[in-house]
Amino acid sequence: MTATRTAASASTSASAVVEDIGYGRQFEGWYDRLFPRDESAATAAARLAALHPGPASGTVEFGVGTGRIALPLARALGAPVTGIDSSPEMLAALRSAAEADAAGVEAVLADIRTYASDRSVGLVYCVCATLSMLLTPEDQARAVARAAELLAPGGRFVVETHNKPAVLAAHEGRSRASYFIPYPEPGTGLQTHSTLLPENDLWHCAHIWFESDGTSRVGTELSRLTTPDEVDGYARAAGLVPENRGADWRGTPYDEEAPMFVTTYVKPARASS
Structure with missing residues (x-):
């Protein structure tokens, strides 16, 4: 059965202000055209399922969006996924998709920099460059620290985000491209x-999205580019150990x-006494 809720009923404070940058309002109704629920989503979900130390231990996605990854992952795990997002529009689309899909995805309106829960989980993941949408090193580090706090010992944190060296190289020394x-x-493109x-x-x-019927949509986004070493630094400061990239x-x-790059981190198991 599909589970959904808002921040008011989540473990975070009901009075907490969730800062929404307006991404969902811009891309409402056409986000899934840019990022379709295709083989690439299935591949990501399968990899995350394989990385999970134990589905029953719980799963949290930072920046769940419309559920492109969370829905197939919940099916693969046979266990619920809690999806955190600051966009009401994205979560509304997720709830609709989850009801049609009958997958166990819990939609929570919250800020990934401050979200907290009274339950530790085995896997936290932050994909599709969600981390890059936090625009300062301090906020990016806060999100990674929150992930580390949510993890049980032995749990895993997975990050997929823009690869700064590749983006810079694509510009070939120019500021604009x-x-x-x-x-x-046929007839579609970005x-x-x-x-x-x-x-x-x-x-x-x-971005300008072109539909085959001749219509188009426009949206903008601002990201902060990071190197893999910078994300590793956030993780180490939060007590996580880099595992694989x-x-x-x-x-x-x-x-x-x-x-893009995909990095996995592990929260060390508690030392035995």
């Missing part, structure tokens, strides 16, 4: 106008030219 990505469906703001490691993207969910070895 434009590119077009055709999608499999045009992106990309701007680097190097003084703050920020990356601004304006790859370029994608298929386990391809990390490469500076890969657009």
Whole structure:
């Protein structure tokens, strides 16, 4: 049975203010066109399921969005996934998808920098560059620290985010670049106008989505680019141990030219007395 709730009934304080950057309002109704529930989502979910130390121990996704990963992961685990997001629009889409899918995904309106629970879990994951949408090192470190706090000893934290060296290389020394990505469906594609703001490691993207019927949609996003070493630093400061790094969910070895990187971290088991 599908479980859903809001921050008012979650372990976080009902009076806490959830800062929403408006991402869901911009991409409402077409987010799933940009990030379809396709084989790539199934591959990510399968990899996360394989990394889970024990499905019964619990699972939390930071930045669940519309459930592209959480829904197939819940099916693969045969156990619920708690999805945290600051966007009411994204969570509304998740609830609709979860009801149709009959998967056990619990939707929680909360801030990944402050979310807390009275239950430890075996797996926390933060994918699709959610970590990069926090725009300061301090906020990124806070989110990683929250993940570490949620984990039980022996639990695992998984991060997938933009690979800064690859993004910089794609600009070839320029502050601005434009590119077009055709999608499999005939007549569809995504045009992106990309701007680097190097003084703050920020990356601004304006997207135009083209539908096959001739209509288009526009959305923008701002990210803070990080190197793998920087994310490792956040994790170590939170008491986590880097375990493995790859370029994608298929386990391809990390490469500076890969657009994303996937890193796993482990929370050390308590020393026996």
